[in-house]
Amino acid sequence: MPDARPLILIPSYNTGPILLETVKSALSLxxxxxxxxxxxxxxxxxxxxxxxxxxxxxxELPENSGKGAAVLYGLREAIRDGFTHVLTMDADGQHPATAVPEFFRLSASHPEAAVFGRPIFDSSAPALRVNGRKVSNFWANLETLGWGMDDSLFGMRLYPAQDLLEVFESTAFARRFDFDPEVAVRLCWRGVPVINLPTPVRYPSKEDGGVSQFRYLRDNTLLTWMHLRLLFGFFARLPLLIARGSNPLESLSPPAR
Structure with a gap:
């Protein structure tokens, strides 16, 4: 990746033994x-x-402050160390390290772009999670005037580090479970091109060490409040979004199935 230094950043909270498998697979790259x-x-x-x-x-952060807060801390340190791009992946075994090279390949050709994973679900995916994300995806695409984001919640993404930092610093939110969808919307508002990359995802069973921090009522309430806030921001930006036009790299994203 010429003139670029990518970093794999893994936020983790009480992930349990499956963390070791995740980290080893990432380090093997x-x-x-x-x-x-x-x-x-x-x-x-x-x-x-x-x-x-x-x-x-x-x-190691001393207190639990949320996924977004952990990513932000790591991001600031990464930029200080000279990293230009940050790939986030979950610690709980959902995201395959084997997909990382393709994220890097796309980013090498288009370093200005964010590469968003589009989840390819297998039979391990809970139907409630698969169907529930459709609501968030609808609102996120409305709030970005169809900039071309296929999935607003999938956490395996490669970000231009400075753009992500400026998005974080533009809001006091996006520090917890709202991190993935809120920064995605705000990156689109900034005009950061988005490339969607189909990416396998698995939900390890409890027997395989799977751990989920998702809490249905708490996190859906947070997402609802987030989308209400972003909708007001969308209306305020609507003239600029119309004048800006469409995502310049939308053609690089394979059609959603």
Missing amino acids: GTPVWVVFDGSTDGSPALIHNLKGENFRVI
């Missing part, structure tokens, strides 16, 4: 990997304590 523990209390930091290497860093 040879790209720098940072894990940011968001106040974990389950002993999971000890699981990766013995992993070493100049490409590996562990950051």
Whole structure:
């Protein structure tokens, strides 16, 4: 990736033993990997304590502040260290490290763009989660005037680091479960081109170590409030969004199925 330094950033909160598998698979790619523990209390930091290497860093935050807050902390540190792009992936085994090289390939050709994973669900995906995200996707595409975001909630994405930081600094929100959809909308508002990349996703069972921090009532209430806020922002920006036109890289995204 000429003139670019990508980083794999993995936020983690009480992920349990599956974290080790996730981190090892990411490290096998040879790209720098940072894990940011968001106040974990389950002993999971000890699981990766013995992993070493100049490409590996562990950051432990003292209190749980939310996924977005953990990403923001890691992002600021990454920019200080000279990284230009940050790929986020979940610690719970949902996102395959084997998909990372394709994110990097697309970003190398279009470093100005954000590459958003479009989830390809298998039989392990809960129907409630698959169908429920359609509501968020509808509102996110309305709020961006159809800029071309296929999925607003999928957490495996590659961001231009400086654009993501400026989006974070433009709002006091996007610090918890609202991180993924809110920064996606705000990046589109900034005119950051989006490329959608079909990406497999799996939901590990409890027997396989799967852990979910999703809380249906709490997190859907948060998303509802978020979309109400963003809708007001959309109306305020509507003339500029109309004048700007469409996503210049929309043709690079395969048609959604």
